Amino acid sequence: MKRVSSGTVALLGAAALFASCDNMKRIKLLPYPETERGGVVDDYFGTKVADPYRWLEDDLSEATAAWVEAENAVTDDYLSQIPFRDAIRERLTELWNYPREGAPSKHGDWWYYYYNDGLQNQSVLYRTRELGGAGEVFLDPNRLSEDGTVAVAAASFSKDGRYFAYAAAASGSDWVEIRVMDTADGTLTEDRIEWVKNSGAQWSPDSEGFYYSAYDAPEKGVYSSQNQYQKIYYHRIGTPQSADRLIYEDREHPLRYFGAWPSEDGEWLFIYASDGTSGSEILYRKTSETKFRTLLPGFDADYGPVTVEDGWLYYTTNRDASNYALRRIDLNDPSKTQTVIPESPEHLLEGVGTAGGYLFAQYLEDAQSKVAQYDLDGKKVRDVELPAIGTVGGFGGEKEDTELYYVLTNYTSPATIYRYDLATGESTLYKAPEVRFDPSLFVTEQIFYTSKDGTRVPMFVTRRKDMKLDGENPCLLYGYGGFQINMTPGFNPSALMFVEQGGIYCVANLRGGSEYGEAWHKAGMLADKQNVFDDFIAAAEYLIARKYTSKERLAINGGSNGGLLVGACEVQRPDLFAVCLPQVGVMDMLRYHKFTIGWGWAVEYGTSEDEEQFGYIYRYSPLHNIREGVEYPATLVMTADHDDRVVPAHSFKFAATMQHCQAGDKPVLIRIESKAGHGAGKPTSKRIDEATDMYAFLFQNIGVPYRPVAERK
Template sequence: SEDGRFLLITVWQGSERKNRVYYQDLQAQDAEVVRLLDDFDAAYGFLGNDGPVFWFQTDLDAPRGRVIAVDTRFPQRVSWKEIIPQAAETLTSVSVVNDQFIASYLKDARTQVKTFDLAGRFIREVTLPGLGTASGFPGKRTDTETFYSFTSFTTPTTIYRYDPATGESTVFRQPKVDFDPQDYEVKQIFYTSKDGTRVPMFITHKKGLKLDGNNPTYLYGYGGFNIPVLPSFSASNLVWMEMGGVYAVANIRGGGEYGKDWHEAGRKLNKQNCFDDFLAAAEWLMANQYTNRRKLAIGGASNGGLLVGACITQRPDLFGAALPSVGVMDMLRFHKFTIGWAWTSDYGSADNPEEFKALYAYSPLHNLKPGTSYPPTLITTADHDDRVVPAHSFKFAAALQEAHAGSAPVLIRIETKAGHGAGKPTSKIIEEAADRWAFLVRTLQVDVHAGGKSAGS
């Protein structure tokens, strides 16, 4: 703890967001470790303490999150106090600075920040630079300033200083990127999925785009493990948009955009909802004249690679190209390799008869149909990926090439001396991005000199 009195021990198991919390009083001689929160029934994030009273961010009885106080002298649940109740938005993080709670929320997949006093009374909403993602606000309870980063689809990550007393933000560090953000347009729309669920999607492109149904479009998604996909700046995506491309991000179920319920609606037996949401996003883009089937590419990595694999096996006619990266493609055996056992909390397990049926119904490897014309596909993986072993991509590429009846290319790109993606050197990142966009320029027939419209013969 910040006051040095308590040792806090947090215990996790697998990838599910539940944990236990133990503590030891370092000021008491021969003090034993106390199992304060030992039911493994929710997520508990220690925020700080006021003497023996501990503050936690939790999703217990609050799928979108709240802040509670637990007095270690009276640890029974009936004695717990709610400090910041669950809001309509999803609580993602809380820090204690200048005797204030600085609480970050997700509001329709973008950041909203509110401050409260230590009794939970609302102070103000932090004014952010725009529609995007803010993170940080670290510090100690006695600090009089804190810092946060802000980024969006057209804003490179910028560091701001924040004064909790006045609520003012000032630029502390700003990168220099050779582009004009005023040349681009970002909008957020909401579309309806197959079962009537309202799903948000961000769309970014150059200003002046003609909605003539002929724009090369790259649709990205993830949809898993309670992880939200938030606005962020990418030089690689900027290159795509400079060529006239549209970049779309669908915030499908399975992620953490709307809290635990949104996640639950896209896991285990509900996983098909993720694919239905993504397919509905593709159809919305075409119905609203952004693009057409020959000009629409889809992409995703890891769990997002599974998303792409499932969508092209379920609707091979819907896409002009597919870019599944380091994807989980064999849903019957994923749990038998490296860390795959930990994903059963999200996917279920083929060892469970009921879950086997659900997994088999969408497993990309097992749903390829011989004689089907699949879209042009560039599968990417790395030879040292010990998160999602490259065998997933190897098997899917081989099976797809065998089943494929059309003339469209089905390729696999295998990076060497690399893994799942984290820590990849800049040179390899650039090379892979160049290959990815080159594949789309060729398969979608993008004329980079004509602002993205179709190339001539």
């Protein structure tokens, strides 16, 4: 049966005005594809739930392919009529086009660093004998494919610097292939490791091989079938994958993640195990042994191995420490444990790195980075004086290091590299990018607002300094709220373009992240997930009440779990927003766990297979709370055909249902990117294309036309 046709849908008129200003062009919206509604009904503990678009889950069917083509045709036609779309693309290209460099690190006799001349689809790995000297290309990922859609998802050097292993991801897929280069001449070896996911190469200290985590080759549905029985293997350089030694598997727990971590001294091998995205367990054995034992039992707390020193494992944990602490355990007598850096009642211990025989503790204070240097016994050496407020990364290195290089970024400044002297604690500028805008025109402020239940929530607000709070400003509110992921300041060229236009870019630090420790995370998960949506809605209400914007000028955006956030808030408060922009969102909360690695999110969300959990998931699942006869905001759903983390069926079904139910004349469109995935490694060209369409749609549907920068001055 043909499931997609070009027939006219009576739900919408052929043309509508989607702007509040007289000078906005009227956009003619083509009829939506006629999407067949099937008769599938599931029974969840006595609750009958219809799933009329179940057939769209089959990403290999001709019917789904035809539907995708028809939907993209409607979206492309709509976007092509927006008169300022090309001007947005031109400015985004200018803002993206600046040389940027990563922090250098030394391996063997070479210093390695990533560099992008501005518009290269993928950053290139260079190396030089002396810092500051001319670099030579070592690996150019842009040459791994003709269109820049193959990216390096993970990379690591052997301890002696002789070998370099990289995990190549094609078209945005989470599946990677590990290849190995000989650093002596930059040639590829014969080593090739396939069917790897959520893993790179963890080199053994002797540099003769590496550990990796892989699945059996899928029999069908490479991008949608559930992944089970992840195993750990050891690969010796120069041998085929078929000869790799199985290190660990667990036949009793098919849906568990596993990763290997060898100690630098070569004495110990650890296995990191997790049932999902939080909660872990650490197993261990001496490298001379074959049987693993439980060292740190799970799965009701998180453990992060840091280093092994004199037979002690240093690890971070939130067990009995909501804001995390650094502890150590005697590997020869695990009954002996010590606290090295105690939990801070005010600051989240986000991570600990090592370099030059020191510990570097990275903290968050109201979602902004702080760093402290300690000796191995936990005695503070100093607080690191950072050059600016923002987010830092890179406080780690080798034992023999006397210096390290770190990066600092914020909403109005791209990543800037600093050199840090371990002995003196002095930071000096190493490399600062040259950008094509005037940072002095903008300001970022942190405000705090009150959520529905009285919780105090922080939010970053970036705007022009000359902006007036008159309620007429365009505003884009971004959020995530889940999986212990923290929303800290970072540079985004497309967001800066929006602010340059007089828009306000806001990032809310919702519960579900861990900006304020594990208590903050738990307050936004499982039965308390509604708190996340309440926090986001309260942020929108605050911005309107304080006249930053109005509901006619307010757009919301988020990706992945943030796409779920946008979808849930849209269906709960359709009156509050002008534009909704969910990206690669988890929209079908009743079936998410049946695809690829979705089962790993059950510790965060719960699943529909549990009666109690079904009850609260069903109440907020975006797909299942769309109602006929409701006027929803203008909506642009964004997804990609190779997304094998949040499969595109989530977005397909959400868009089809929204189009079926929309009572108003606001457009509901879906943009389906080809040869792209969940987002990681996406080529620069595709990022610019996506941002162009998103912001063109946004400006069109808040009634504010884009104006060239010269006209804004």
